[in-house]
Amino acid sequence: MQKASSVNDPALEEILRDATLAQHREAILWAANATDEELLPEKILAVRKEMIRQKIKSLTIEHSNWVLREAVVHILKDLPDSIPPDMLLELTRFTIEQWELVTLNEAAVPT
Amino acid sequence: MIENPYQLLPLRNQTRYMFESTGPKGAVLKLILFTQIEGDLWNLGFGDLKKGELDASIITNNHDVRRVLNTVARAVYLFTDAYPGSVVRISPLDGKRAKLYNLIFQRRHSEIIEQFDVFGWLGGERFTYNPDYFFDAFEIHRKS
Numbered sequence: 001m002q003k004a005s006s007v008n009d010p011a012l013e014e015i016l017r018d019a020t021l022a023q024h025r026e027a028i029l030w031a032a033n034a035t036d037e038e039l040l041p042e043k044i045l046a047v048r049k050e051m052i053r054q055k056i057k058s059l060t061i062e063h064s065n066w067v068l069r070e071a072v073v074h075i076l077k078d079l080p081d082s083i084p085p086d087m088l089l090e091l092t093r094f095t096i097e098q099w100e101l102v103t104l105n106e107a108a109v110p111t
Numbered sequence: 112m113i114e115n116p117y118q119l120l121p122l123r124n125q126t127r128y129m130f131e132s133t134g135p136k137g138a139v140l141k142l143i144l145f146t147q148i149e150g151d152l153w154n155l156g157f158g159d160l161k162k163g164e165l166d167a168s169i170i171t172n173n174h175d176v177r178r179v180l181n182t183v184a185r186a187v188y189l190f191t192d193a194y195p196g197s198v199v200r201i202s203p204l205d206g207k208r209a210k211l212y213n214l215i216f217q218r219r220h221s222e223i224i225e226q227f228d229v230f231g232w233l234g235g236e237r238f239t240y241n242p243d244y245f246f247d248a249f250e251i252h253r254k255s
Contacts, residue, residue, distance in 0.1 A: 015122070015129070027140055040144060047200065050235075
């Protein structure tokens, strides 16, 4: 599911024609054209990191023998196509760190 | 039944909705944002819109909190109509909002579960929603 660009968005054009919203014109244009990550940068990153933590938690139980590459590919494969490169890089780094942390801790637990 | 919501202005294939809150603080433009986290999982974000900023932490105090929340609920219905099968995650930004969201789910539980399957996140684990518990975050899925 990919979001449409706001360029030539008929809904936006209609909103901008509404005289009662004229005072908000600049804010409306900014919000219509900004990416989600620009609108709510910290929250979206935090929610995606939490989702990765949860996936790692269940993966280390179900597939404790997976190597790092398998885990990273599996965890990140469902991210949306529209994700910005810097966030993708950040989440990839985070996934690797978390996977290594969890698997290292498990390896350290004496059986 | 959602009473008296503000008029919603949908954008970007119904993943964003704007509306204008009116009250003692004047006309405040608000944005409701559904962000795809992965697959069918979407995050619900919400805040006051100014040029170059979406302030999700502000408490506007425009004396219309009930109407604003009804408007957000209306947007959830419209979004889940447009994206059937989607799961909407609601994560409070702070303790005050966590209390408010838990209160809303508790008070309107019977009404919400008529239309949605509701789950609560607690300590990193997902449970079927139970109004006797205080949850960190929520997930709702429109019943087909």
